[in-house]
Amino acid sequence: MANLTRLTAAELSKRLGAGEVSSTEVTEAHLERIGAVDPAVHAFLHVDADGAMATARRVDDRRVAGETLPPLAGVPVAVKDVMATRGIPTTCGSAILAGWVPPYDATVVARLRAAGLPILGKTNMDEFAMGSSTEHSAYGPTHNPWDLGRIPGGSGGGSAAAVAAYEAPLAVGTDTGGSIRQPGAVTGTVGVKPTYGGVSRYGLVALASSLDQAGPVTRTVLDAAMLHEVIGGYDPMDSTSLDAPLPPLVEAVRDADVTGLRVGVVRELGGDGYQAGVRARFDEVVALLSDAGATVVEVSCPHFDYAFAAYYLILPSEASSNLARFDAMRYGMRVGLDGVADPSAEQVMAATREAGFGDEVKRRIILGTYALSSGYYDAYYGSAQKVRTLIQRDFAAAFEQVDVLVSPTAPTTAFRFGQKLDDPVAMYLSDVATIPANLAGVPGISVPSGLAEEDGLPTGVQVLAPAQADDRLYRVGAVVEAMLVERWGGPLLDRAPQLEPSA
Numbered sequence: 001m002a003n004l005t006r007l008t009a010a011e012l013s014k015r016l017g018a019g020e021v022s023s024t025e026v027t028e029a030h031l032e033r034i035g036a037v038d039p040a041v042h043a044f045l046h047v048d049a050d051g052a053m054a055t056a057r058r059v060d061d062r063r064v065a066g067e068t069l070p071p072l073a074g075v076p077v078a079v080k081d082v083m084a085t086r087g088i089p090t091t092c093g094s095a096i097l098a099g100w101v102p103p104y105d106a107t108v109v110a111r112l113r114a115a116g117l118p119i120l121g122k123t124n125m126d127e128f129a130m131g132s133s134t135e136h137s138a139y140g141p142t143h144n145p146w147d148l149g150r151i152p153g154g155s156g157g158g159s160a161a162a163v164a165a166y167e168a169p170l171a172v173g174t175d176t177g178g179s180i181r182q183p184g185a186v187t188g189t190v191g192v193k194p195t196y197g198g199v200s201r202y203g204l205v206a207l208a209s210s211l212d213q214a215g216p217v218t219r220t221v222l223d224a225a226m227l228h229e230v231i232g233g234y235d236p237m238d239s240t241s242l243d244a245p246l247p248p249l250v251e252a253v254r255d256a257d258v259t260g261l262r263v264g265v266v267r268e269l270g271g272d273g274y275q276a277g278v279r280a281r282f283d284e285v286v287a288l289l290s291d292a293g294a295t296v297v298e299v300s301c302p303h304f305d306y307a308f309a310a311y312y313l314i315l316p317s318e319a320s321s322n323l324a325r326f327d328a329m330r331y332g333m334r335v336g337l338d339g340v341a342d343p344s345a346e347q348v349m350a351a352t353r354e355a356g357f358g359d360e361v362k363r364r365i366i367l368g369t370y371a372l373s374s375g376y377y378d379a380y381y382g383s384a385q386k387v388r389t390l391i392q393r394d395f396a397a398a399f400e401q402v403d404v405l406v407s408p409t410a411p412t413t414a415f416r417f418g419q420k421l422d423d424p425v426a427m428y429l430s431d432v433a434t435i436p437a438n439l440a441g442v443p444g445i446s447v448p449s450g451l452a453e454e455d456g457l458p459t460g461v462q463v464l465a466p467a468q469a470d471d472r473l474y475r476v477g478a479v480v481e482a483m484l485v486e487r488w489g490g491p492l493l494d495r496a497p498q499l500e501p502s503a
């Protein structure tokens with residue numbers, strides 16, 4: 001039998017449905033792979049072997065009993081540690097949540113369970129989803145399977161690396177400024193940030209509530225569409241959830257065609273600051289789209305130049321407010337002040353937050369608190385919100401001319417550990433191209449575009465569509481993927497070094 005960890009979720013779904021393989025076998029194969037390579041990759045913070053196998057057995061029993069099951073039933077999935085999982089530890093990459101076992105499931109997780117996907121475990125991430133490298137995880141970084149000395153992107157580097165290293169066929173992540181798409185680009189995987197409100201935020205540890213969005217992390221565009229259909233759609237538990245049906249996504253992949261589609265290349269997302277090999281692969285994709293019958297034009301979104309600055313006021317502001325709940329009373333860590341007679345609640349809170357939060361989290365709490373403070377609110381937070389409106393108008397104007405926008409996903413390929421750790425702004429710039437979509441709430445996908453010749457590392461192309469037109473991401477993504485895989489003679493990940501199982 002073919003190596004089960006090498007199959008896509010769509011292929012696994014077919015074989016499971018045909019009774020050629022059981023979920024128990026598929027899940028066991030992935031747990032074995034995790035055991036073999038995760039000591040080197042460190043994609044997982046917690047592996048739930050018993051829980052995953054119990055789900056797999058249940059799905060197998062139901063199938064044997066003749067029940068019709070959802071398409072992905074029995075296909076295992078990895079979950080970013082930002083999502084509450086009943087009975088499974090959830091740390092959000094932070095020491096302050098060490099030992100917290102949620103009493104409930106995030107809606108995304110509940111939907112995965114209801115659809116019969118065994119949950120392999122929780123994936124590593126930058127603390128509270130702040131970062132582009134997973135180096136800010138309190139539990140040590142994840143390593144990029146293409147080069148273990150390099151970052152897998154962030155904040156959702158664990159989910160991307162798990163999928164790239166064949167430890168999981170599917171994963172879910174969250175994207176507040178790029179944390180699904182940028183890890184996708186630098187690991188040669190597919191990542192989707194759905195339309196804001198398209199996938200429930202209920203049960204996600206909040207970073208910036210007006211920007212956060214959960215979405216699929218996979219090896220193929222079809223797999224992402226299948227997973228998106230499981231986790232997406234209206235949820236009354238999330239007040240910002242869109243009460244509208246998802247557009248047909250799997251169908252968009254199966255009937256993918258770009259003939260007559262108007263594609264806009266965003267002038268402001270490219271050029272200076274983008275690595276040569278990233279640019280070269282992007283230009284090739286644009287040429288391919290044109291060959292496939294799309295009409296390609298250049299589009300200007302002048303306020304995108306200010307998106308980065310606006311984001312780094314809005315995100316810390318919302319984060320400083322959201323993180324106030326980690327007060328030593330409600331969740332996780334509490335630092336007892338043994339040496340202090342009668343410590344006040346404030347003293348315990350301060351000591352706990354001092355010990356429990358890492359440097360990047362503290363940096364953003366300070367920034368956000370400052371930006372929101374009286375006297376500065378209008379100058380910083382208020383101005384940033386006005387810029388956000390201008391960016392939304394840029395998108396609206398662009399989508400009057402074109403059906404989708406394209407750009408490189410990230411300006412560089414995977415960098416080395418430590419390279420940007422002491423320079424927060426250099427780290428933040430990893431998301432220059434992904435941030436505008438979060439500020440406007442529009443959906444985006446990153447699809448592998450090839451390897452940069454200067455370092456042989458993967459790069460990604462980003463497709464953006466109007467809100468609630470997520471199907472267009474899949475349509476364009478599937479065409480790009482099909483043309484490139486044909487050119488490469490197989491999936492890009494086939495060229496990644498084989499990881500040697502650790503002894």
Ligand code: GLN
Pocket residue numbers: 129130131132154155174175176177178179180207315428431
């Ligand atoms: N790298 C960005 C940040 O640090 C993105 C975060 C995210 O999408 N969660 O804020």
